[in-house]
Every structure is written in structure tokens, then in C-alpha cells.
Amino acid sequence: MARPRKPLLSRERIVTAALSIVDAEGLQAVSTRRLAADLGVSGPSLYNHFPTKDEILDAVADSVVAQVDLSMFDGPGDWRTALLEWARSYRAALTAHPNIVPLLAQGPGRRPTGLRMADAVFGAMVRAGWPPAQATRVGALMRYFVAGSALGSFARGFVDDPDAYDPAAYPHLGQAHLLADRQEHVDQGAFETGLTALLDGLALQFERLD
Amino acid sequence: MARPRKPLLSRERIVTAALSIVDAEGLQAVSTRRLAADLGVSGPSLYNHFPTKDEILDAVADSVVAQVDLSMFDGPGDWRTALLEWARSYRAALTAHPNIVPLLAQGPGRRPTGLRMADAVFGAMVRAGWPPAQATRVGALMRYFVAGSALGSFARGFVDDPDAYDPAAYPHLGQAHLLADRQEHVDQGAFETGLTALLDGLALQFERLD
DNA sequence: ACCTGAACACCGTTCAAGT
DNA sequence: ACCTGAACACCGTTCAAGT
Numbered sequence: 001m002a003r004p005r006k007p008l009l010s011r012e013r014i015v016t017a018a019l020s021i022v023d024a025e026g027l028q029a030v031s032t033r034r035l036a037a038d039l040g041v042s043g044p045s046l047y048n049h050f051p052t053k054d055e056i057l058d059a060v061a062d063s064v065v066a067q068v069d070l071s072m073f074d075g076p077g078d079w080r081t082a083l084l085e086w087a088r089s090y091r092a093a094l095t096a097h098p099n100i101v102p103l104l105a106q107g108p109g110r111r112p113t114g115l116r117m118a119d120a121v122f123g124a125m126v127r128a129g130w131p132p133a134q135a136t137r138v139g140a141l142m143r144y145f146v147a148g149s150a151l152g153s154f155a156r157g158f159v160d161d162p163d164a165y166d167p168a169a170y171p172h173l174g175q176a177h178l179l180a181d182r183q184e185h186v187d188q189g190a191f192e193t194g195l196t197a198l199l200d201g202l203a204l205q206f207e208r209l210d
Numbered sequence: 211m212a213r214p215r216k217p218l219l220s221r222e223r224i225v226t227a228a229l230s231i232v233d234a235e236g237l238q239a240v241s242t243r244r245l246a247a248d249l250g251v252s253g254p255s256l257y258n259h260f261p262t263k264d265e266i267l268d269a270v271a272d273s274v275v276a277q278v279d280l281s282m283f284d285g286p287g288d289w290r291t292a293l294l295e296w297a298r299s300y301r302a303a304l305t306a307h308p309n310i311v312p313l314l315a316q317g318p319g320r321r322p323t324g325l326r327m328a329d330a331v332f333g334a335m336v337r338a339g340w341p342p343a344q345a346t347r348v349g350a351l352m353r354y355f356v357a358g359s360a361l362g363s364f365a366r367g368f369v370d371d372p373d374a375y376d377p378a379a380y381p382h383l384g385q386a387h388l389l390a391d392r393q394e395h396v397d398q399g400a401f402e403t404g405l406t407a408l409l410d411g412l413a414l415q416f417e418r419l420d
Numbered sequence: 421a422c423c424t425g426a427a428c429a430c431c432g433t434t435c436a437a438g439t
Numbered sequence: 440a441c442c443t444g445a446a447c448a449c450c451g452t453t454c455a456a457g458t
Contacts, residue, residue: 002458003422032451041423044452048422053451105312105361115380123382134403136396141359141404148358149351151315170325172333186346193344193415194351200414201407212439213441242432251442254433258441263432 008041011049015059022060022099030057058111061103066113067093073120079128079206080199083138086121087146087195094150101151130206138202145198149191218251221259225269232270232309240267268321271313276323277303283330289338289416290409293348296331297356297405304360311361340416348412355408359401 017038021030032053033043050056069089072082094101118139125135227248231240242263243253260266279299282292304311328349335345 002424002456004458007422009422031449033449042425043450044425044454045423047452102312102315105315112379119380119382126382133399137400137403140396140400141355141407144358144361144400144404145351145355145408146358147361148354148356151354151357151361169322170329172329172336186350189343190347190350190354193347194354194408197351197408197411197415198404199407200411201409204410205403205407212437212443214439217441219441241430243430252444253431254435254444255442257433 009039009045009049011059013039014046014049014056015063018056018060019063019097019100023097026099027057027102057103061100062111062113064093064097064100065104065111065117067096068113068117070117070120073124079125079130080203082124082128083121083142083202084195084199087142090117090143090146091150091191094146098150101147104147104151129209131209134205134209142198145194149187149194219249219255219259221269223249224256224259224266225273228266228270229273229307229310233307236309237267237312267313271310272321272323274303274307274310275314275321275327277306278323278327280327280330283334289335289340290413292334292338293331293352293412294405294409297352300327300353300356301360301401304356308360311357314357314361339419341419344415344419352408355404359397359404 018030018035032046036043036046072085121139122135125138126132228240228245242256246253246256282295331349332345335348336342
């Protein structure tokens with residue numbers, strides 16, 4: 001074929017196709033040859049649009065974080081409600097693409113949407129009366145909790161097999177295998193419980209500021 | 211050489227060597243050939259001790275989680291102090307081997323030390339008076355926070371270069387490049403602030419139980 | 421500028437062969 | 440049982456060649 005009049009690829013098409021593979025078959029299923037085949041081109045073509053495979057996956061992670069709603073930080077709402085809504089939107093974006101979450105480990109700093117998010121949270125917290133140093137911490141610790149909840153799905157680890165758990169070794173986990181079934185439910189409950197606790201605790205600290 | 215009288219390898223030696231590579235050069239530097247070379251054997255030898263490379267890395271992750279102190283759950287202390295000390299020990303174990311953290315994404319369920327940890331937390335919370343359903347959530351949400359804090363080091367993302375941050379795009383991040391320097395400090399502060407908030411919030415929920 | 425096939429150095433894993 | 444070298448199908452990436 002050689003060069004067509006109109007480019008066959010674009011960064012956007014590549015990112016979309018890569019995310020499809022990640023969602024359907026996991027991170028490890030993404031190879032440059034496979035991704036290119038899905039797009040109807042040959043492997044090396046991708047290098048006209050991204051310098052490395054890692055940067056493709058970076059862009060995929062960025063596209064997921066871009067789905068997080070940040071509008072609650074513009075509105076007139078109080079900081080607590082804004083953090084609550086942001087955390088839920090953030091978690092929803094991540095759990096919609098769970099296979100991508102390990103990729104967020106590299107930190108959001110270099111990714112533009114991660115920066116935009118950090119900026120929005122920090123700005124809103126300062127506007128609400130948090131001192132800048134505290135505002136930085138609030139943004140970071142909320143992110144820890146949300147990322148951890150999407151990443152480390154506590155219940156996902158439990159196998160749906162009673163024989164997997166020796167009661168002598170794990171005396172309190174007799175019912176652990178039941179959790180596999182209700183994984184999403186457990187995660188959801190733990191997330192909401194933790195979110196409430198975190199915001200309650202931050203409210204106590206905010207009261208003590210003056 | 212063929213088979214020696216005494217085995218050259220053991221699961222433990224393999225895990226130790228793999229962790230050294232992960233710590234020094236990152237997850238991606240671990241290949242079966244490289245790992246075997248560090249151990250003075252040829253690549254396929256590893257398959258006498260582990261069925262796959264993934265299981266080697268799983269064992270490495272397990273060995274890190276095994277460093278977490280759980281003794282505070284046996285003692286006579288209150289649940290809040292136990293959770294506080296556990297969270298710090300947990301975070302210390304993970305931040306000592308930051309490159310391993312993305313691997314924890316697969317969940318702790320299948321790994322024996324992760325199960326032992328879940329069992330200890332759950333048992334101690336129930337003993338302290340938390341209803342079982344809540345005790346499960348408490349264990350999970352604490353894990354979210356600690357894993358997230360080790361994983362997503364908020365500050366790590368910031369590049370130590372003022373030009374990296376266009377003030378028009380990120381109006382509140384003018385000083386962001388300063389964070390790179392103080393990354394560990396920021397993370398530490400955010401972790402402690404979040405930990406206090408989380409425990410304060412859980413204490414409020416605990417009071418409302420009866 | 422943007423795509424191609426060929427090529428490079430590397431992977432994880434299998435397996436027959438050695439002791 | 441535990442190690443070896445050879446081999447398989449794959450990888451990310453480079454590059455000269457095509458339009």
C-alpha cells in the first residue's frame with residue numbers, strides 16, 4: 001500500500017482500539033502487532049503516531065482519567081459535597097476500565113488530564129478555605145483512597161471455592177468464598193463507608209483550622 | 211552441568227534475586243533469562259521451581275506483604291491503635307519496594323500472606339465490637355487507602371521542571387515543580403492526614419453502632 | 421508524511437537429553 | 440529430580456523502500 005492520501009491512523013483511533021483490547025482481554029493482550037492488526041495496518045505503522053508502546057498505554061490511561069467529572073469544583077457547592085461527587089465519579093471512571101488501573105501506578109503528573117484534575121481539586125479546596133499545604137494533602141489522600149479502591153478490589157482476591165481456605169490457617173475466613181459472588185457489592189460498601197469516614201474526619205480537621 | 215547433587219536453586223533464592231532486580235531496575239527488567247543469569251543458571255531452570263514467570267512475581271509480591279507487622283492485632287490494644295499501627299507498617303513495607311506495588315493490583319486473595327493479613331484484621335475488628343459486615347469493610351477500605359498511597363504517589367508525578375507547567379492551563383499549579391523535591395514529604399503528610407481522618411471518621415461510625 | 425516488509429535482539433516456555 | 444542447549448512462536452523497535 002505505502003502512504004495513502006488520507007492517513008489510516010490517528011492517535012485517537014489507536015487509543016480507542018488499545019482501550020478495547022485492554023477492556024476485553026487485559027493489558028497483556030496489547031501488543032503492537034495485535035493492535036495494528038485490529039486497526040488494519042502493520043505493526044510499525046504505529047510508530048508514525050507514538051514513539052513507543054508505553055506512550056500508547058499512557059495515552060489510554062489518560063483517556064480514562066479524562067472521563068472523570070470535575071464540574072463540581074466550579075459550582076457553588078461546599079468542599080465536602082464536591083469531594084464526595086468527585087470521588088464517586090473518579091471511582092466510576094476507573095472501575096469502568098479495571099484492567100487499566102495498574103497503569104496509573106506511574107503517577108498522574110505527566111499526564112495532562114491528571115494535572116487538570118489535581119489543579120481543579122487544589123483550587124477548589126483553597127477557595128473553600130483550606131490552607132494550601134492542607135489542600136495539597138487533601139487532593140492526594142483522596143486520590144490514594146479512590147485509586148486503591150479501584151486497584152486493589154479487596155474482594156476480587158477471594159476465590160469462589162470453599163476448599164481454598166484452610167480454616168486452621170485462616171480461622172476467621174470461613175465464609176470468604178462467599179465474597180467472590182458479592183465482590184462488587186463488598187467493594188461498593190467499603191468504598192462508601194471509607195468515603196464517609198474520610199470526609200467526616202476531614203470535616204473535623206477543617207473545623208479546627210481557625 | 212546437568213543435575214547437581216545439591217539443587218542450585220530454590221524458590222526462596224529465586225524470589226530474593228527477583229526482588230533485587232525489581233528494586234534496582236523495575237518490574238520490566240525482570241526476564242527469565244536475566245533472572246537466571248543473576249542466579250548463575252540458564253533460563254529454563256527456573257521452570258523446575260515455578261510454573262510461570264507470573265507466579266515468580268506473585269511470590270515476590272507475597273514476600274513483600276509478608277513484611278507487614280500484624281502483631282498489633284493480637285495485643286490488648288484498642289482497634290483504632292491497631293489499625294493505625296498496621297497501616298503504617300503496611301505502608302512502610304510497600305514503600306520499601308515501590309516498584310512492586312503495581313503487582314498488588316491482582317488482589318491479595320490468592321496470596322497466602324494477603325489472606326493472613328485479611329484474617330488478622332477481620333478477627334481483631336470483630337473482637338473489638340464491629341459487626342462482621344462492617345469489619346469486612348473496615349479491612350477493605352484501610353487496604354484501599356494504604357495501597358493507593360503506596361501506588362499512586364501523588365507527588366511523584368510532578369516533574370522537577372518549572373516549564374512543564376503552563377500556568378494558563380493549570381492556574382493553581384505554579385509551584386508544582388517544587389513538589390518533586392519534597393515528594394516523600396508530601397506523600398508522608400498526605401498519608402498521615404488521611405489516616406487520621408479515616409480513623410476519626412470510623413470512630414464516629416463505631417460510636418453510632420449501639 | 422505515512423505506510424510497508426524485512427530484520428534485529430529479545431521474550432516466555434517446551435522439550436529431549438544429560439546425570 | 441534438576442539442570443542444559445536447542446527450538447518455537449512471539450515481542451518492541453529500527454530502517455530502507457515505496458508513494
